[in-house]
Amino acid sequence: MKITYNWLKEYCDFRLPPEGLAEVLTGAGFVVAGMRATPDGDHGLEIEVTSNRPDCLGVIGIAREVAALTRNPLKLPPVRYNAGKKAVEVKVTVEEPELCPRYTARVIRGVKIGPSPAWLQQRLEAVGLRPINNVVDVTNYVLMEWSQPLHAFDLDRLGGKEIIVRWALSGERLVTIDGAKLDLNPEVLVIADERRPVALAWVMGGRDTEVDEGTCNVLLESARFGPATVRRMARRFGLKTESSYRFERGVDIEGVDLASRRATALILELAGGEAAKDSVDVKTKAGARCNVPLRLTRLNAILGTNLEEEAVRDTLCRLGFEIKGGKRGVLEVAVPSFRGDVAQEIDLIEETARVYGYNNIPTNTGLPIHVSPVGRQERVEERVRGLLAGWGFFEAVTYSIVEGSETGRAGLFPGGSPLRIRNPIRAGEDCLRQTLLGNLLRAKRHNQDHGVPRVRLYELSKVYLPEEGQKLPMEKTCLGLLYEEDLTVIKGQAGKDPFYALKGLLEGLLSALGAKGDICWEGLANPFFTGERSCKASLGGGPLAILGEVSGEIVKAYDLRDTPCLAEIDFDLLVEKTDMTSTFQSLPLYPPIDRDIAIVVDEGVTWAEIESCVREAGAKFLEKVEFFDLYRDRSGKQIPSGKKGIAFSVHFRAPDRTLRKEEADGAQGLIIESLSKALGAVLR
């Protein structure tokens, strides 16, 4: 909202330069966002007014604040005028009194339309309004002064001598003063004459009845309309005017008439004419003044201050509140009609604090001790982040809102139709993600396009899974991983198989978190991955993760130059299964006997089968089984095609004595025999 320095000074005689004024206002919650010298030697101030203070959307409201803040008297402009002899001769009917609690009309006959005097034009320009003619300019001037919208109709162009506030009829139209043609309907509140709508209540007037050079008689309207109604209509027509802005926030019901008088006086002064001896004032709701008790103890308990009753009383009075006595320690405060935002004790406490100065309230660091443990989720997150950073992963944060086309591919959780946003900012970008994988691939793509060829990325964030019969979706925290081998590793050595590298990372993660329960790895069919180079893991029977090398189709879809591996993990399940407490186990007293076993089996035999066969062979003292090599012979000389060589080591140990060689031999024999019987394994 814009006002000028000199304008303000007319209503409050403060002694502050413009900069000082800006500081005082900002400190009281009216941020002066800009200040500019005007050609006529004044200063325009751009003030940010919070939505609870419509009274300060005018010079008088700000003047009242300055008066309270600088302890100077407030001087209101005169609202008296000399009325003529003729009556108004206009009837006003308000069909919707709830939505229009007060409507006043004044008539000024015989005005002479012309340009406004320079001082008025300059003021309007300084606050960003275009001067039009003396009558219209007065309505705008008073609007900026009293924060009360006014409208001047050309009385002679109104059909009949009746003004009706009513809902529009279907099919009615209105051309506004700025030329917009609006189709009306019964959900639009209008000001109508006997024949047709002449203004939108109270967003904007109509062109047919506007005041121009030919106008002789003026009907001046000043009213209050319901904030919610105006807000809805302004939004519907996309019209945001100085008037609608104020009505939405609420105008002073008493100010309706005061502003009308003030404008009438100014019109008579600047455009001549004669005001009707009476006026129409349809007031369906009395401006009920509300009384709010303020307890001093409560005020000091909320603020942490020791304010005296006298000081509080003085502050509130300067802001326009009236104190009606009350008991000791309790002020009965009558709230003036222009302070619609004040209805509770807490509002008065804020008013007092605001003028007293937030920065004068003593800072108190003497809080009682209160201990809160670090939550489980937090601790797991911290450990996972630490591990992943150590393994070269950068954390990504990506948008939860994705394009509809991205949602066709499910990650760990089965897709289904995603939640859609009704009002997206970009068409198509309206779905809530159900997997992190797509976004990780896009982050990979971004890096690839910016000269970072290989990356390891992770995201620890939510996916949104709609649930049948529930308004809110299930929000699952997932851990997404995108893995690529380091370029230097690839150059220097043969390199690890990135699939097993990522699987190893996941296993390492599980082990570092002490995840409880059996982990089971199985093959997987998922659109992100190459069929056989992917798998899923379950932990304690629940699906935990999917993992794999992205398919050629995905590589193409995301325009990648490499083939990264991806994993998606149910982080909530991980947190649930995590056990980060450590328990000591005594170190073994006796040495183990280690044996390496190399076998040849059919291609179809899995390590999981071999391992469980070894464990179930009934070999005594078996402590550990460790895979260490997979070998295939392309030539078919050492190992026939269709077969593969597997090498692993087994560790035997007796808890109470040194194991004898013969005992290990026996156990090893048992294992080999069992492998041969169950899996057709042959020793290499």
Next chain:
Amino acid sequence: MKEALLELREKALEELKSLRFTETPNLHTKKLELFRVKYLGRKGLLSEYMAQLSTLPPDEKRVVGKLANEIKVELTRGLEEACRGVLFATANLPKARQYAPTKVSPVMDVSLPGHIPPRGRSHPLVQTIQEIKEIFGRMGFQVVSGPEVELEYYNFEALNIPPDHPSRDDFDTFYIADDVLLRSQTSTVQIRVMQKQKPPIRIIAPGKVFRPDTVDARHSFMFHQIEGLMVGGSTAGEGVNFGHLKGVLSLFIKTYFGPDTRMRLRPSFFPFTEPSAEVEISCSLCKGKGCSVCGGSGWLEILGAGMVHPNVFKAVGYDPEQYTGFAFGMGVERIAMLKYGIDDIRLFFENDVRFLAQF
């Protein structure tokens, strides 16, 4: 004989020392070779003494033999070192006996870079949240979270923002259904926590929020906030007041932005707090003198705060006469941008490793 050996050792070491500073490699190697022949050669001085060992009585033989051997080892090592001194480092030093002055072995270059293990980072926004969490954690605030897809009630009504209220203009919101939305503020978590728990409460709630803003260098339709709430009351001395709000925030600000940072509050309006305040800190860049970052004012807005509005307490079934509290909220992106001097909010969501690796 023992004395003679020790004397020989003294002399040899002296000579060796002088050999270290020869000017040219050729001359140096020549001199080293001469030294080797003189002392360690097959007909060298040390060999001469060794040959005489057999003439000694067994006791002395053992002592002197040991000494002779020690001297031999010492001189051999000294010779190797002298040779390295000029040639820098030689990987495979020839044994002194087979010392071959003309061959130059591969040279160890210790200035080559080592094998640096890969190191990732957590995201700068996450780092910022962690740091803030830690500071409030020390003041007894517990970390909680709430849903990002919310019922309209939690985002608005319960927070004293009625329908068609103009303050809703400040909270443009993505809608999923009539009464389901993407939360536009983390204040929703206040309500969820208070519905479940009685005071005393000290929580902070970091998380994502969404607003339909067009993306540019300063706006993003998704960003992060941290909400804080402290409620106390009922028994004497437990009440939480505006002075405590200032206390907690000033402790946070001085810890996070540095002990010289000043804080100031000015009145503002949020429907869910009253009195409400906008909190500013002295600009860390210009120290309050005024610069481009703070728009010349010397002050930076960093968070909004206030005393919990009685209507909010009523909405969660607390008696506002019995309990008082404060709440605050800050934008994580803004704080990270100020702290690290980042000039474009979009960088946070591009996940360019060249950006991520800077934090």
